[in-house]
Amino acid sequence: MPNSILIVEDDKLVRESIFEVLSLEGYHVQMAGDAKESFAKLSERDFDLALVDMRLPDSSGVEILKTSKERFPGLEVIMMTGYGTTETAVEAMKMGARDYLTKPINDDEIKILIKQIFDTRKLQEENQSLKQMLSQKLSRFHNMIGEDSKMQKIYSLIQAISDTDTTVLLQGESGTGKGMIAQAIHYSDPTRKDGPYIEVSCGAIPRELLESELFGHVKGAFTSAIRDRIGRFELADGGTIILDEIDALPPYLQVKLLRVLQQKVFERVGDTKTIRVNVRIIAATNRNLQEAITRGNFREDLYYRLNVITIHVPPLRERKEDIPTLIQYFLKMFSERMRRNVTGISKQAMKALMDYDWPGNIRELENFLERAVVLSQSDILDLNVFPENFAKSTENMNIPSSNEGALKEILKDPEKKIIVRALEQASWNRKKAAAVLKINRTTLYNKMKQFHLL
Structure with missing residues (x-):
């Protein structure tokens, strides 16, 4: 369902121009010419965001802002002004406005600002959903996810560091559950569990965009920087940031990260203002960082800063006793999600899954079981829904x-x-x-x- 926006602007030409721009972006847009009409529309239906002019025929934008925050607390408000000073708009932001725009309104600027607001809201909603999901899981975290002795040691370590700001380095093959362990660290921390949890995959972001993604930038910092942008470290303030594929971080950003680890400060790209953050940093990698140091691809001083607490996450083939527990968890999850009634697994199917080495680890097992649940016509999972020749070695195949x-x-x-x-x-x-x-x-x-x- 598209996000809904209300434009409150007395100038018909400006109002309709913004309406056209935002409608073409796929938003559900309505218009109001004054305060009275705006409150009538806000009472009729829920809006995600309102663009409000600072001066209206029957009221001021600030009055609309005040009333909106009292009556519609979930509504985001952007102030539009062609009068006064920047200080007036900043004052409105202190009263609860999300941001402000100065007239004449730039089409690209308004599109980028609104997208950024909705992206941030989506991230917050996903974080909230994740918190609810993990609050259910964490009460049974030890039994549900891993009974193996290696995993029990990891859980004990998580509990030991839960009330500290210690930097953590997670090492393990892809698909072993490093992300889940990072989440467990965050949500077991009493001072951070209600704060943001931000994930960054350093290897998935183009190098030329990575610095801006992590630390943000100011307007004019480079050609496409048409307005200020908050980076992931600022978004994570008061919470936790996990830097996955830390080995993919280019050398010049390794230096900047080292400073953040040491002093918890940095500057946005193109800015001289120093920003201080309160954030726990978790780094994750499936590579051997000491080998990367030897090859000259990773800074040794950064490694020692990251390597305060190191958690080695074992591959699934080294903790096969966890496979039955994981199978039951995924069967229940996918049965509910796919509206199936798969309640168990046959002995032959279980043996096949236990005999397989799972090179893709938990991620591969999860994807495999999702497919099996979708294809199953029975309440008991059996070999007939597995790919042909699954888990057979080439030596004993006829x-x-x-x-x-x-x-x-x-x-x-x-x-x-x-x-x-x-x-x-x-x-x-x-x-x-x-x-x-x-x-x-x-x-x-x-x-x-x-x-x-x-």
């Missing part, structure tokens, strides 16, 4: 001479392992992995879908 597709089936398992190995070597960067495998990215993407690696 090749039917009359079956034209047998060779392709036999090669699936080793092919999958080769792809997973290449992805791990490339830190799950598809472009690099495709280059290693000497195939194009589209082929790799299709193979990853085929093997449930996405």
Whole structure:
């Protein structure tokens, strides 16, 4: 459902111009020419955001802002002004306005500002949903997610650091659950659990955008910087930030991160003002950082700053006793989500899942079981919904001479392992992995879908 916006502006030309711009962006937009009409519309339906002129025929924008915050607390308000000074608009922001725009309104500026507001709101809603979900999980975190002794040690460590600001380094293969452990650290911290939890995948963001993404920028810092932008570190103030694929951080940003770790301060791109944040930093990687130091790709001083508390997350093949518990958890989750009634698993199916090494770890198991639940016609999961030849080694496979597709089936398992190995070597960067495998990215993407690696 599109976000809804109310434009409160007495100038018909300005009002209709903004209406056209925002409607073309896909928003549900309504207009009001004065305060009385605006309150009538706000009472009729819920709006996500209001654009309010500072001066109206029957009231001031500030009065509308005051009343709106009292009667419609979920409404975001942007003030528009062609009069007075910037200080007037800033004063309105202190009273609860989200931001302000000066006339004449720039189309790109208003589109970017509104998108940023709705993106932030979506992130907050997702965080709230995540908190509710994890509050249910964490009460049974030890039993539900891992009974293995290695995982029990991790849970004990999480409890030990829960009331500290200690930096944490998570090391482990892709798909082992590093993100879940980072969330557990955040939500077990009594001073941060109600604050923001911000995830950044350093390897997924283009290098030229990464500094701005992490630290923000000011208007004019570079060609496309048409207004100020808050970075992920500022968004995480009072909470936790997890920097996944920390090994992908370029050297010049490693220096900047080192300063944040040491002093909790930084500057936005293009600005001289120093910003201080109160944030716990969690770094995660599936690479050996000491090898990266030896090759000159990672700063040794940054490694020691990150390596205060290191948690090694074991691969699923090293804690197979957790597989039955994980299977039951995923079966329940996907049965509810897909409106299926899968309540258990046959002995033969369980044995097949236990015998498999799961190179993609928990992520692969999760994707595998999602597919199985979707295809299951019974309340008991059985081998008939598993891919043909699943979990069989090439050594004990019989090749039917009359079956034209047998060779392709036999090669699936080793092919999958080769792809997973290449992805791990490339830190799950598809472009690099495709280059290693000497195939194009589209082929790799299709193979990853085929093997449930996405």
